[in-house]
Amino acid sequence: MTIDINTVVKIAHLAHLKIPPQQQQSVAGDLNKILAWVGQLDEVNVEGVEPLANVNDGSLGWREQDVVTDGDKPQDILANAPSKTADFFTVPKVVE
């Protein structure tokens, strides 16, 4: 289960993260080291153990009423936009 350059390219793409070709080898090396190290977990018998996602699971707070409590502030939401037009974020064209 080692990570080669093709895997680095694949997961970088999944993560929307550009990794320059000259760095891919060293990234693969680091990830392999970490994977080998976390491989220690193979020693642990987890049969019948339920995964724990959150230490307070079962006690999450729920809204008493599902009502809108915030909003209607487009200027706040757009305040940090790198690019905007009227009340919209703008991005490179996605439809031809």
Next chain:
Amino acid sequence: MTDLTDLSMTQALAGLAKKEFTATELTDRYIKASIKGQAATNAYITTTFDAAREAAKASDERRAAGHAGTMDGIPIAMKDLYCTKGVQTTAASKILEGFVPTYESTVSQKLADAGCITLGKANLDEFAMGSSNTTSAYGNVVSPWSGEDPANAARKLVPGGSSGGSAAAVAGRMALAATGTDTGGSIRQPAAITGIVGIKPTYGRCSRFGIIAYASSLDQAGAMTRTVADAALMLREMAGHDPKDSTSLNLPVPDFTQALGQSVKGLRIGIPREYRIDGIPAEIDTIWGKGAQMLREAGAEVVDITLPHTKYALPTYYIIAPAEASSNLARYDGVRFGLRETGDSLTEMYENTRGSGFGVEVRRRILMGTYVLSAGYYDAYYKKAQRVRRLIRQDFIGAFEKCDVILTPSAPSTAFAIGENEDDPIKMYLEDVFTVTLNLAGLPGIVVPMQLCANGLPMGMQLIGKPFDEMTLFKAAAALESAAGYNAKPPFVG
């Protein structure tokens, strides 16, 4: 006359109440210290001195009018992971340079409501990922323990991380206290190696609303101070249920300061044998033993306990935390805030923005997280880690049947130099070997400074409490602090 920066928060509040000095005088003194300290240590990313002076004036007016808050006039540093309305918030990342939130984090708002004065936004490891404050896009923080002139010291020491700027500011007398956040040890490891107190409360005690997320099931806010009493007071003001964070606990917040000075007679202190780790300096083991002896002499009972899955905590963390980070950090895409690079297509814009905006360690964790969550590896890594996480939590639940509080070391060495531990990512990860278990189990932990080691650098010990039982934790911490009598000051003070 005593220098105002030598007073603890509790002492400063008493002085303010008795009109021995004003919040303006105290704040001006700390601004002077912060200017000097900034040049020496780079503890801040952004300073807000003008706003601090105005806030101090308002604080004096409130006090004169007879309605001062519980922390009124106390100058603090705010970790730059807390969103602050109208003040740049970067998470120490280039990707958030220039980001000015239009809202305030719940915890920073609560502290402002209590009367705290913010001197600036403290430096940290990028997105709180690191143990040395050397991954910040805004420069390394140099520990005030590096020498009288830290910026030009031959061996520049790290303040720890990720709350390194907070630790340097509090230890170096540039702030009376600071906020931190702790995902794997980011409050406690820097506190331990800079000689201050750091508390990470039970998961859910403090609202995470407005705190930039790293790993949501582990992240927790906490206080970094010079005394246990100060930490108890500050945490009391920070904690509490928040409807804006569904993981914040809907429980009353006890007055933690009531725990101080209570007898520890009969308290059972657990010593976990698995925390005696190969390669840890003998001196740390010795201090650990001394700590147990101090609590025994104060009337506590010391019992041996076992936490069998301890050695698996770090590998578990380095699956779960990157997995959550890869999801949380997906929002930095160049559309709504922060950096945007150009690209011919939307995807290329995303990839270029994120490739150039994130530093090496953040990219590494995003990739690792993406990998362990990807099809074919999810069960083998992520689900497996979540199962081991339950075993780690069960270890603690079992141990707490035999004891009330657990005493352990808090960092595997005193402060190391900038650049050390950087040849291999796993070496840096090992810095959190004693702290990370608590985040996985959701438990509260506090670091109390104990003494200077033979190399002249401070070392603290960690106390671990039962979930929601910060009261007992503070009681034991105050007893340990009183017995240790630590009062060392770093060679550099602001």
